Amino acid sequence: MSKYIPGNQKHLTLKDRVFIENSLNQNHTFKDIAKYLCKDPTTISKEVKARRSSDWYHKGTFYNAKNFCIHRFSCRKVNVCKKILVCGVKCASCPTCNQTCRDFVKERCSRLDKAPYVCNGCDKKISHCTIAHKYTYNARFADRKYHELLTNSRNGICMTKHELHQKDMIVSPLIEQGQSPYQISINHPELDMSVRTIYTYIDKGLFSARNVDLKRKPKFKPRKCHRMQITDRSVFVNRTYLDFQALDLEYFAEMDTVHSSRESKKTLLTFYLTREKLFLAFLMNRCTKGAVRLVFDHLEKRLGTYEFVSLFEYLLTDRGCEFGDPVGLETGISEIQRCNLYFCDPMRSGQKGGVENVHTMLRMVLPKGTSFEFLTQWDVNLIVNHINSTPRESLGGETPYNLALESFGEDTLKALQLRRIVPDEVNLTPKLIRYNR
Numbered sequence: 001m002s003k004y005i006p007g008n009q010k011h012l013t014l015k016d017r018v019f020i021e022n023s024l025n026q027n028h029t030f031k032d033i034a035k036y037l038c039k040d041p042t043t044i045s046k047e048v049k050a051r052r053s054s055d056w057y058h059k060g061t062f063y064n065a066k067n068f069c070i071h072r073f074s075c076r077k078v079n080v081c082k083k084i085l086v087c088g089v090k091c092a093s094c095p096t097c098n099q100t101c102r103d104f105v106k107e108r109c110s111r112l113d114k115a116p117y118v119c120n121g122c123d124k125k126i127s128h129c130t131i132a133h134k135y136t137y138n139a140r141f142a143d144r145k146y147h148e149l150l151t152n153s154r155n156g157i158c159m160t161k162h163e164l165h166q167k168d169m170i171v172s173p174l175i176e177q178g179q180s181p182y183q184i185s186i187n188h189p190e191l192d193m194s195v196r197t198i199y200t201y202i203d204k205g206l207f208s209a210r211n212v213d214l215k216r217k218p219k220f221k222p223r224k225c226h227r228m229q230i231t232d233r234s235v236f237v238n239r240t241y242l243d244f245q246a247l248d249l250e251y252f253a254e255m256d257t258v259h260s261s262r263e264s265k266k267t268l269l270t271f272y273l274t275r276e277k278l279f280l281a282f283l284m285n286r287c288t289k290g291a292v293r294l295v296f297d298h299l300e301k302r303l304g305t306y307e308f309v310s311l312f313e314y315l316l317t318d319r320g321c322e323f324g325d326p327v328g329l330e331t332g333i334s335e336i337q338r339c340n341l342y343f344c345d346p347m348r349s350g351q352k353g354g355v356e357n358v359h360t361m362l363r364m365v366l367p368k369g370t371s372f373e374f375l376t377q378w379d380v381n382l383i384v385n386h387i388n389s390t391p392r393e394s395l396g397g398e399t400p401y402n403l404a405l406e407s408f409g410e411d412t413l414k415a416l417q418l419r420r421i422v423p424d425e426v427n428l429t430p431k432l433i434r435y436n437r
Contacts, residue, residue: 017139024120051142052135070107175209230324244342251275252314254355260372272355276403289325302415312339364428381417389421
């Protein structure tokens with residue numbers, strides 16, 4: 001891209017390609033398209049030529065639809081191939097004319113040899129054009145082709161077959177002798193491979209040695225793959241745990257989710273108010289971004305925007321994919337910012353230890369492996385009320401409910417569907433839901 005053209009130096013998106021397609025249909029030049037997209041005209045030219053789709057429309061002479069010669073209408077040649085002694089059929093109508101005739105010249109179109117290189121915006125109808133091989137630019141086809149190239153270019157290894165064979169002749173015999181990959185990499189610096197690379201090549205089957213030939217690896221269980229984390233790293237900008245620590249807050253709320261067994265997709269969205277040690281839980285049918293936002297909207301409607309902000313002004317949570325839309329969670333029903341969301345560091349659940357600790361009390365009633373399929377919000381409220389009515393040593397023997405009553409008032413707790421449980425009736429056993437309904 002030219003340094004004299006302002007731009008973001010980023011790859012073209014599907015939206016940009018749709019604009020290119022529409023502009024080509026309107027016969028706009030590459031220069032006009034590039035000016036709007038803040039790109040160099042060469043970038044647009046390369047994009048169109050590299051990702052145009054080709055198709056064959058077999059239109060030629062009346063007798064032969066597969067003749068692409070420019071002389072097919074005036075040609076009078078007969079028996080050019082000399083395969084038949086007596087042949088009275090014109091070669092222009094023969095399927096082998098283009099392959100055997102020395103005077104064959106392929107018909108071409110100036111639109112395909114120079115800009116715009118595609119048939120988009122052509123005045124002729126596609127059924128009336130005599131050019132058989134046509135090119136068109138389709139935005140979605142081009143975007144799919146771009147993503148395939150982006151993926152395939154990163155597959156495989158940066159090594160030739162000969163180089164891989166040479167390394168295999170060194171590594172595999174030593175593995176069979178019982179040497180570890182670390183020992184091999186130290187004793188053979190000519191391999192120019194790290195220990196991690198040797199393990200990866202063995203795991204992928206690129207070497208003759210296999211995982212079963214290693215001493216310790218067959219004894220290890222496969223690592224758990226965390227696929228439920230946020231993949232879009234841009235949401236963490238100004239929302240990391242370091243940014244949260246810089247605020248130096250005395251009071252905030254922690255947020256997390258509690259999952260059901262595999263038989264049910266229902267999930268509990270939990271909140272923990274650190275000052276009052278108050279625990280809240282709400283049942284969601286699915287663990288998705290939309291379900292979390294519905295809970296936020298529901299709470300804001302019941303409490304009011306001002307009261308919602310006073311309770312959940314600062315929220316600290318993990319990097320689960322259900323929290324991957326922080327802007328949507330922070331924006332209220334009336335388009336007013338209702339909270340500030342921050343994320344813990346990866347694999348550091350202890351940074352929000354309050355909500356993790358109260359989950360141990362929740363698991364006393366709903367042990368791991370329990371299905372939430374037949375659980376209702378009434379059941380969840382009953383569990384939460386029992387937990388909030390339990391005295392805490394950190395509160396000097398007070399219950400979270402009593403402190404929240406002094407801080408927020410009775411109306412707020414009613415809106416949250418919280419009530420006090422008599423001390424002698426507090427029950428945190430798995431039989432709570434079964435017998436107390």
